[in-house]
Amino acid sequence: MSFLNANTYYIAAFGLIFIGLYIVMAKKNLVKVVIGLSFVDSGINLLLISIGYIKGGTAPIFSRPGISPLKMVDPIPQALVLTAIVIGVAVLALALSLVVKLYQQYGTLDIRKIRGLKW
Amino acid sequence: MVNPVLLIAVPLGLAFSLPIFGLISKRLEKYLPVIAMLFNLSLSVYLVPRVLTHPIIVYIGGWAPPFGIDLFVGPVGIFFSVIIALVGLLVSIYAMDYIKEGDTGKYHVLFLLLLTGAQGVVLTGDIFNLFVFYEILCISSYALVGYLRDRDGLESAIKYLVQGSIGTGLVLTGIAFIYGLYGTLNMADIARQINSIKPAANFITLALIITGLGVEAAIFPMNAWLPDAHSSAPSSISAILSGIAIEIGVYAIARVIFTIFGATDILSFVALVGIITLLVGEMSALKQNNIKRMLAYSSTGQIGLIVFAFAIATSYGIEAGLFQILNHSLSKALLFLAAGYMIYRTGSMEISSFEGMGKRMPLTSLGFTIGAFSLIGLPPFAGFASKFLIVKAALTKGGGLYTCLIALALVATVIEGAYFFRVVQVLYFRGSNENVTRQEAPVVALVPFFVLAVLIIAIGIYPGPVMHVLNSATSEFVHRIAYIQGVLR
Amino acid sequence: MVAIILVIIMLIAAVVAAVLKDLLGAVIVAALVSLITAILFYLLQAPDVAMAEASIGAALETVIFVIAIRKTERFEDK
Amino acid sequence: MRKIIALIFLAILLWGITKPVSRIPFGTNKIKVAEHYITKDITETGAANVVTSVVVLYRGFDTLGEVTILFIAAIGLASILYLPRKKVSDEVLEESSLILRTGCRFLFPLILLFGAYIFVHGHLTPGGGFQGGAIIASGFALIFLSCRERVVSTVKLGVVESLAGMTFVAVGLIGLATGGYFLLSFLPKGTLNMLFSAGIIPVIYVAIGFKVGSELAGIIGNLMERTQ
Numbered sequence: 001m002s003f004l005n006a007n008t009y010y011i012a013a014f015g016l017i018f019i020g021l022y023i024v025m026a027k028k029n030l031v032k033v034v035i036g037l038s039f040v041d042s043g044i045n046l047l048l049i050s051i052g053y054i055k056g057g058t059a060p061i062f063s064r065p066g067i068s069p070l071k072m073v074d075p076i077p078q079a080l081v082l083t084a085i086v087i088g089v090a091v092l093a094l095a096l097s098l099v100v101k102l103y104q105q106y107g108t109l110d111i112r113k114i115r116g117l118k119w
Numbered sequence: 120m121v122n123p124v125l126l127i128a129v130p131l132g133l134a135f136s137l138p139i140f141g142l143i144s145k146r147l148e149k150y151l152p153v154i155a156m157l158f159n160l161s162l163s164v165y166l167v168p169r170v171l172t173h174p175i176i177v178y179i180g181g182w183a184p185p186f187g188i189d190l191f192v193g194p195v196g197i198f199f200s201v202i203i204a205l206v207g208l209l210v211s212i213y214a215m216d217y218i219k220e221g222d223t224g225k226y227h228v229l230f231l232l233l234l235t236g237a238q239g240v241v242l243t244g245d246i247f248n249l250f251v252f253y254e255i256l257c258i259s260s261y262a263l264v265g266y267l268r269d270r271d272g273l274e275s276a277i278k279y280l281v282q283g284s285i286g287t288g289l290v291l292t293g294i295a296f297i298y299g300l301y302g303t304l305n306m307a308d309i310a311r312q313i314n315s316i317k318p319a320a321n322f323i324t325l326a327l328i329i330t331g332l333g334v335e336a337a338i339f340p341m342n343a344w345l346p347d348a349h350s351s352a353p354s355s356i357s358a359i360l361s362g363i364a365i366e367i368g369v370y371a372i373a374r375v376i377f378t379i380f381g382a383t384d385i386l387s388f389v390a391l392v393g394i395i396t397l398l399v400g401e402m403s404a405l406k407q408n409n410i411k412r413m414l415a416y417s418s419t420g421q422i423g424l425i426v427f428a429f430a431i432a433t434s435y436g437i438e439a440g441l442f443q444i445l446n447h448s449l450s451k452a453l454l455f456l457a458a459g460y461m462i463y464r465t466g467s468m469e470i471s472s473f474e475g476m477g478k479r480m481p482l483t484s485l486g487f488t489i490g491a492f493s494l495i496g497l498p499p500f501a502g503f504a505s506k507f508l509i510v511k512a513a514l515t516k517g518g519g520l521y522t523c524l525i526a527l528a529l530v531a532t533v534i535e536g537a538y539f540f541r542v543v544q545v546l547y548f549r550g551s552n553e554n555v556t557r558q559e560a561p562v563v564a565l566v567p568f569f570v571l572a573v574l575i576i577a578i579g580i581y582p583g584p585v586m587h588v589l590n591s592a593t594s595e596f597v598h599r600i601a602y603i604q605g606v607l608r
Numbered sequence: 609m610v611a612i613i614l615v616i617i618m619l620i621a622a623v624v625a626a627v628l629k630d631l632l633g634a635v636i637v638a639a640l641v642s643l644i645t646a647i648l649f650y651l652l653q654a655p656d657v658a659m660a661e662a663s664i665g666a667a668l669e670t671v672i673f674v675i676a677i678r679k680t681e682r683f684e685d686k
Numbered sequence: 687m688r689k690i691i692a693l694i695f696l697a698i699l700l701w702g703i704t705k706p707v708s709r710i711p712f713g714t715n716k717i718k719v720a721e722h723y724i725t726k727d728i729t730e731t732g733a734a735n736v737v738t739s740v741v742v743l744y745r746g747f748d749t750l751g752e753v754t755i756l757f758i759a760a761i762g763l764a765s766i767l768y769l770p771r772k773k774v775s776d777e778v779l780e781e782s783s784l785i786l787r788t789g790c791r792f793l794f795p796l797i798l799l800f801g802a803y804i805f806v807h808g809h810l811t812p813g814g815g816f817q818g819g820a821i822i823a824s825g826f827a828l829i830f831l832s833c834r835e836r837v838v839s840t841v842k843l844g845v846v847e848s849l850a851g852m853t854f855v856a857v858g859l860i861g862l863a864t865g866g867y868f869l870l871s872f873l874p875k876g877t878l879n880m881l882f883s884a885g886i887i888p889v890i891y892v893a894i895g896f897k898v899g900s901e902l903a904g905i906i907g908n909l910m911e912r913t914q
Binding site: 182 | 702710717723745746747748752754755757764766847851861862866869870871
């Protein structure tokens with residue numbers, strides 16, 4: 001239980017990454033695959049933020065006077081995650097446009113039926 | 120002094136402004152990539168002599184590393200940026216006539232941004248910044264592979280996108296671990312502290328990053344996307360993907376292994392993977408009847424050879440690897456560009472349909488032949504020098520493993536010769552001898568063929584100046600202490 | 609304690625999104641996952657990221673998904 | 687078969703990641719480089735929100751790249767969904783109900799205002815260009831989904847997007863021309879917690895806000911309109 005308590009966020013992050021990867025590898029529906037990709041992204045973001053967290057820390061904003069800078073959580077992972085979230089939505093939008101276009105060509109979202117190219 | 124950050128800022132600014140120019144006049148759009156790449160080429164060539172004496176370190180925003188992002192413009196960076204600008208310029212000249220269908224303005228924006236991403240990857244000195252530019256490169260290539268919007272293009276684009284996103288996800292996880300372990304993102308700063316942590320944690324981090332980058336570099340077994348993507352994209356994009364994008368992947372891997380981790384103990388494994396990639400690629404290329412798929416598989420093979428050369432890790436080996444990158448960029452770009460117009464004229468990608476091309480399109484066929492001969496490694500083309508160097512490096516390294524592997528590499532070269540000669544034979548010695556009308560490629564396409572062919576021959580005959588740059592570039596990879604001290608003064 | 613409950617709900621929701629045959633339902637559950645991620649970011653003292661995740665991850669991604677599903681098909685065929 | 691391979695792969699990955707993760711204990715203080723940002727932030731940048739100063743100033747180059755990625759996504763999506771001639775969608779759009787239309791007309795300006803507030807105050811409070819831009823885009827999503835008689839021109843959105851991107855690069859180049867560093871914060875720092883303070887942060891965040899807003903709105907618009 002103490003292990004769970006100490007590593008809740010890591011478990012959440014890796015849980016999301018693994019569920020996402022499993023969806024990408026095992027599911028055959030293209031929309032599902034894209035949902036899996038978005039889970040992987042969220043999981044990695046959660047991992048980065050948890051790495052930067054400090055117990056009892058405050059948000060890195062000098063919102064009122066008298067906040068000690070030494071108690072603040074790490075701002076860099078937060079900056080990186082802002083970038084990563086935007087990259088995630090960019091990839092997702094592009095992927096879904098490809099999915100829509102593929103559906104218009106093949107009439108299905110099943111990857112087993114979309115096999116024009118030989119492997 | 121001209122600031123090297125302009126190599127990234129100017130193409131980026133032009134790419135942002137391109138849609139506005141497109142509103143003014145549709146005809147302007149296609150000239151902007153040419154202007155941007157002309158600027159980049161002249162600036163990089165101008166910077167070469169300065170960089171060789173002393174690497175230039177640029178602080179973005181005036182923050183000294185490790186607190187801000189820095190650009191490390193060393194010999195390696197400038198070597199790659201000359202290749203990117205040169206091949207990019209020639210391909211954008213070619214694309215002025217070649218790209219006619221679809222929303223051409225958007226094609227030119229994406230093309231320019233792809234090159235900007237590649238440019239950023241080779242210059243940056245910050246690992247997360249490398250990741251961001253890497254994503255620029257990857258995402259614009261996903262979009263460009265699907266540009267023609269036919270069934271094959273869309274299918275390979277989504278395949279490429281899914282595999283590439285998993286790869287970049289692994290890279291980002293690796294970067295998260297690096298940040299957690301070392302508390303910094305600057306490459307030199309990480310490299311300085313890398314031995315302060317137990318090797319097991321480092322090894323997993325390194326494995327995650329290399330696996331992720333290996334997807335874009337198409338190293339076996341992560342190369343499933345490459346033949347589809349490179350063969351279904353428009354030919355100009357295939358030339359860029361084969362000539363630049365995968366080399367950038369190899370560069371990133373080399374930078375991570377040599378400079379950041381200094382991990383020399385995994386290199387014999389990498390060499391083995393390289394040779395497997397080479398053999399798989401060449402064997403698959405041999406049985407293709409589709410010319411673009413053949414060239415795509417051949418790219419996989421060549422990447423394997425380059426990875427093998429880097430994995431020898433002596434200064435000879437790295438130098439040979441860099442030389443092979445140069446050779447592959449020029450030759451493969453030439454091959455794809457020439458194949459592009461042959462496909463356009465015949466309307467088919469089957470090799471057998473190119474009979475009599477030696478008469479119909481003599482200059483294009485000549486270009487194709489020069490590219491093929493250079494890739495096989497025949498003298499006096501550039502490929503001879505680079506392959507010779509690889510063999511020499513492997514033999515001087517010694518040891519049973521490397522000798523066996525280089526023997527396998529030579530077998531692969533024979534296979535390569537077999538399938539390229541088959542195409543050349545179809546071009547010149549098959550088909551009827553009746554007079555066929557000449558249907559040469561347009562002049563804007565012949566200019567890139569001519570420049571690339573001249574460069575391949577010139578470098579093959581007189582490799583001196585190139586070797587001079589390569590020597591400095593090699594020492595940048597070999598001497599990681601100098602890199603660290605250069606950045607963290 | 610709040611965090612543990614949220615994490616359990618989030619992981620269950622992710623699994624539900626994986627098995628659900630109704631894609632629209634899966635997307636809504638995925639939006640729930642994003643929303644809980646945003647709350648977790650807030651608990652980890654990252655209000656900037658929480659805002660970005662809530663507005664981009666939970667809202668806009670869902671809109672894009674729903675439009676895409678409307679243009680294609682709603683049920684995953686067996 | 688696929689599922690088994692996937693599970694084996696995930697098991698290997700799980701075994702692997704435990705090693706580095708065990709070296710990174712959760713919740714402990716492991717700040718190294720970031721200490722500089724936290725302690726020197728006010729004197730060096732003048733922004734109350736440290737995350738903003740990291741995003742825009744210390745790591746501004748990443749942000750430029752990130753904006754580019756979103757630009758690529760918007761352009762790439764438009765090029766993939768490109769239709770040679772404007773095909774009129776043959777599905778009959780239902781008129782949205784009066785409540786929906788009125789509500790959306792009423793809400794749209796408020797959402798825009800809220801988004802603008804978020805990105806103008808990026809250096810003082812949580813939020814900034816990306817969050818504000820996303821909120822603005824959600825306002826446009828509302829228009830696209832419910833007020834169907836209002837037409838939002840994707841061409842105009844594209845112009846806004848280009849101008850905002852050019853502003854970002856231009857601010858960087860002005861820094862290069864005046865101080866010798868790309869993306870140098872050449873404006874005065876001002877007083878802490880004032881709206882006009884923190885150097886170039888407000889300028890860049892306003893540009894990013896417009897850019898992200900128009901790009902995401904363009905993405906949604908193109909997905910709605912360019913596909914039959």
